[in-house]
Amino acid sequence: MKDLIPEATVRRLSHYLRCIEMMEKCCYGENLQSKDLARMCSISDSVVRRDLSYFGTFGIKGVGYDLKRLKDSIKRILGLTEKKKVVVVGVGNIGRALIGYLSRVDGFEVVAAFDNDPQKIGKKIGKIKIEDAVNITPITANLNAEIAVVAVPSDEAQKVVNRLVKGRVKGILNFALVPLKVPDDVTVRYIELLTELEVLTYNIKKRRKS
Amino acid sequence: MKDLIPEATVRRLSHYLRCIEMMEKCCYGENLQSKDLARMCSISDSVVRRDLSYFGTFGIKGVGYDLKRLKDSIKRILGLTEKKKVVVVGVGNIGRALIGYLSRVDGFEVVAAFDNDPQKIGKKIGKIKIEDAVNITPITANLNAEIAVVAVPSDEAQKVVNRLVKGRVKGILNFALVPLKVPDDVTVRYIELLTELEVLTYNIKKRRKS
DNA sequence: TAGATTGTTAATCGATTAACAATC
DNA sequence: TAGATTGTTAATCGATTAACAATC
Structure with missing residues (x-):
């Protein structure tokens, strides 16, 4: 080993x-x-x-x-011995999709969702009530959620991540297109949809030539 | 070079x-x-x-x-000199999110969406009408769409991809959790959300130990 | 010219591969 | 035992890094 x-x-x-x-x-x-x-x-x-x-x-x-x-x-x-609690920050297209996706996957369970849009706060998605993003730290800490999905605009991502880290989140799946600063005991995985599309266009162009 | x-x-x-x-x-x-x-x-x-x-x-x-x-x-x-036409196959959580996301990104434009659910076919998402997935090949070829997003269940993915390839798609962004077989002139990028979450849990477990 | 930053090289690092010894 | 497949090693491959020559 x-x-x-x-x-x-x-x-x-x-x-x-x-x-x-x-x-x-x-x-x-x-x-x-x-x-x-x-x-x-x-x-x-x-x-x-x-x-x-x-x-x-x-x-x-x-x-x-x-x-x-x-x-x-x-x-x-892989550490998949028990269900992992996940919080989702940002209830736009991507955030909503992840909540839906995770509800049909076993091994992970969405336990809270956050947004900063007053129009959305208080509404529900399935069983999950959308909470105010200012309360990320206490709610996440309370729930003992170890994983967070970050699906907010790039310029809000670091602020959100700071709150999550304070709330003792240890793993972050990040859809925002910015590198995140986190302590050593927190890991971030990046899902860069735009980058993937751009790599596709690069490959398409290249193969057309050769 | x-x-x-x-x-x-x-x-x-x-x-x-x-x-x-x-x-x-x-x-x-x-x-x-x-x-x-x-x-x-x-x-x-x-x-x-x-x-x-x-x-x-x-x-x-x-x-x-x-x-x-x-x-x-x-x-x-990167080949980003003109707008790229994208078709989206599978209008579930993820597919819908991608359509929404791409509508706010310039450089890419969703020109068609497909599903095989009769309940969804014919409905609209924004300006895009949901087409029957059996018509992927002719519609995609007609539109000259080079990029496709595949967001269907894993066991339907290869079938859908075969139709896309026949429709002259050259780049595929795949959310299904299966390796896809495509000709040499087609590239596939994989977005493996479940794998990313599992890598997170692995990292969390590992760092807790050390 | 002196100062600065690029473009490029050689050395390092790490992952993949293929072959095979170990052993059921 | 003979046949088969694992676990592991050494060789290959490729990317990253750091240092520096080139030159604006």
């Missing part, structure tokens, strides 16, 4: 988990081989084994992996 | 562009230095210069870059 795990490896663990869950649904059988998992993820089998080996040994040489045990192991590695 | 550009470099060009646009708004001045751009992006200045040098020389030694010229250069590099 090494100390520094490539981020790509952690991402792939998440992919493996999803594949295994699909395999379970398809009655794939109890024994799973790195070759099959690799095929499903469109990668090579040595990557699968390399990734898993960062965290221990999970298979039997000459045989393969026990589907159910591997699934549980990956869940444990 | 080298042949293979790191993907990270292209992503950063998009960041630079955004920073420059913010600087323009803040009346930053006409001359821009790699040091300042780097600071804004929270990276080091040699990365900025290295990234730009893949595509040519844009600055003046001892002086810096002309803000406006650099902006235009990056736009040209």
